Amino acid sequence: MHSHSSGSHPERRQPGRPQNGDIRACPNCGAASEFSERYRFAGEVVPAWVCDSPACREHDIVRRPGTSISNASRKLIRASKKLRADVSRTMMRARARVERTGVAVERTDSKLQRKPGK
Numbered sequence: 515m516h517s518h519s520s521g522s523h524p525e526r527r528q529p530g531r532p533q534n535g536d537i538r539a540c541p542n543c544g545a546a547s548e549f550s551e552r553y554r555f556a557g558e559v560v561p562a563w564v565c566d567s568p569a570c571r572e573h574d575i576v577r578r579p580g581t582s583i584s585n586a587s588r589k590l591i592r593a594s595k596k597l598r599a600d601v602s603r604t605m606m607r608a609r610a611r612v613e614r615t616g617v618a619v620e621r622t623d624s625k626l627q628r629k630p631g632k
């Protein structure tokens with residue numbers, strides 16, 4: 515079986531993703547913090563920004579998009595979808611009310627515009 519794209523490799527790297535050795539200012543103390551794709555944290559190797567300052571040692575774990583979504587966040591997504599449905603239903607009702615009001619305003623406007631006498 516041949517792959518669809520001929521020649522070019524499939525892009526696994528996303529643009530804007532930090533790379534090993536990238537430096538940025540630490541959000542906590544402002545010192546240089548270095549990005550490490552293999553930072554050991556809680557028994558796992560995760561990509562993270564690690565502050566260079568020994569006094570700070572702030573580590574900012576980078577979550578890769580598309581990696582396993584936890585049950586909790588999946589539940590959260592479902593909840594927000596339901597909420598959005600409720601909101602749109604309320605919005606529809608509100609819009610209908612606004613439309614009715616809008617017609618009334620238009621009528622008043624045209625009455626004002628069609629003032630008799632010049």
Ligand SMILES: [Zn+2]
Pocket residue numbers: 540541542543544545565566567570571572
């Ligand atoms: Zn720091």
